[in-house]
Amino acid sequence: MKRSRVITTALVFALGAGVVAFAPLPGASVKPANRRFRVEASSFKYAPATIKANVGDHVTIDLVSTDVVHGLYVDGYDVSVTADPGRTASLSFVANRAGMFRLRCSVTCGAMHPFMLGKLHVGRNDLLWRALALALLAGLVGVSLAPMRGVRT
Amino acid sequence: MTAPGLGVSKRLVATTPAGMGSPSGRQGRAELPQLPSAPSTESRLDLLRWPLLRAVLRSRWPQLLVRVAALAGFLVAVLAGLLGTPVGNHNFGIVLVWIAWWTIMMLVALPFFGRGWCSICPIPVPGEWLQHGALLNPRRDGMGFRRAWPARLKNIWLQNGAFSGVAVCSAVVLTQPRITAVVLLAFLFVAIGTSLIYERRAFCRYLCPVGGFIGLYSQLAPVAIRVKNKATCAAHTDKSCYRGSADGAGCPWLLYPGALTKNTYCGMCMECVRTCPYDNIAVTLRPFGADLRSPAGRRLDEAFKGFIMLGAAMVYSAVMLGPWGDLKMAAYDIGSARWFAYALGVLVFINGVLPGLFLGAVSAGRALVASTQPVKRSFVSFAYALVPLGLMAWIAFSLSFVFASISYLWPTMSDPFGLGWDLFGTAHASWQPYLTRSVPTMQAIVLVGGFAWSAVTAHRIAAEEHEQRMALRQAAPVIAYCFLITVCLMGLLIA
């Protein structure tokens, strides 16, 4: 490919990548609501393991432990709660950022404790869709622009 | 003309610029014959040109000090594993090995230095000391039988098997301090035993399950040890780098530097830098992934290593970062029926499903361009396209794991054996995950890069056989396969 064409193509792709990565997407217009979840914790899982809310919802999680002391920490929101066995403990926050956030047990509860996880989905997971689109675009850029030969090992 | 022998050198000596390709100027070596020199076209950046680095790498002292420190750390980890608390995330052994070491390994050492870790790894050190009969300067009359490694096992199938074995037990190995300690000790003693029976670092080269994947991904590293001029090597009949000399041991990894085209089995121990009397070894800086551009030395066992590692990254992401409690318990409950089902599932997935689908993709590509290569050759060649995606999958997995768990290090560091110490005043630091807002974005970027890198690599591998457009057609199904894997990884890590 000619140098000038390579540069043009690269610029077009860079622009495309910028759009895919940062263009604002229309938000779903759902009215914020109060949402309450009862999450049962037992070694080493949450039930339900996945909870969903919309952006702007006021989320309350009632954590109930059915065996030993467990906790629940919400990634991205940096809030947590600890529940003694048989006692319900609650945690509230406003789900003002969209995406997937892991729920992690915050109290050492046994061998597999570091892997005791759940998920909170808030609204649409733009990161995922943008990443997939970017991957396609990057693959396309790669195969059309990367030189095929010429590097010694 | 590449035939070895001094005849070649005599013919070329006349054109040798003064000072190049000549004995490296150490005293008492004046009797060395002149050999063909490094060509002036040498453009790679040789890090050994930097005097300080050269001194550090050539001397045995710095390496010895780091290895002794690493060995001490290793023994502390074993002791902490055996004597400290049985609670994994509060045990210094577990946290040091599976969180601290793992972080440095996956996020820094492996991507930037390839097998650099192997040059300071403590596991082969005691065995090598016995073998060399010395801590510092290897002697020719050390201990052991120095047998040749069995020819049938000169491949990495044993490593593949060992890694698969450790992988299906990982939920326990990663969380049970006593088991981690026993596994580490087993590594150490098997390495010592292997050193006493077989020659050189047979354990590292053919057995160590960690070494297997470090080797695979070291092909991507931007540093490599290579000879400056192959003609010098061809003409140098002594081959001191391979056979050893008064200056040091023959390549512990059983390699002949003059023929090196990829990093996979080079342990970066720097022995050849010390033994080559012609100063013909360079530590080069090069583009990431350069080894994947060399069609030489592609093998089925390495191809499978690629599937095993890629598959294991997916399995680990599902088991350790997924929300599926029953899957975690199946992985943890070693010996139970559900564990056998899990282990079987994992082994079939990484050794059967992934390569099987890949064979389908490769066959489709072959049909699209009516390739005349044997199927096995296409399969093996294209499998190397999975290497970048595999490393990026491990980095993406590790990012989540590492930032969530690194704060377990602070208290265990202050009280490694659970004796109530408070060495750094952090004994009571509480758990705190870091960067939980940015980690998913970092993971997404890493996976996007991994996919693009693999796509380009697949295209390049096809271009070894066809012109660019045809090559893209042949590579397309392989690229689609990589995209499918990327989608799965994103599904596991950021969805």
Ligand code: SF4
């Ligand atoms: S690298 Fe080995 S074969 Fe080549 S010149 Fe040096 S010692 Fe001789």
Ligand SMILES: [Cu+2]
């Ligand atoms: Cu818990």
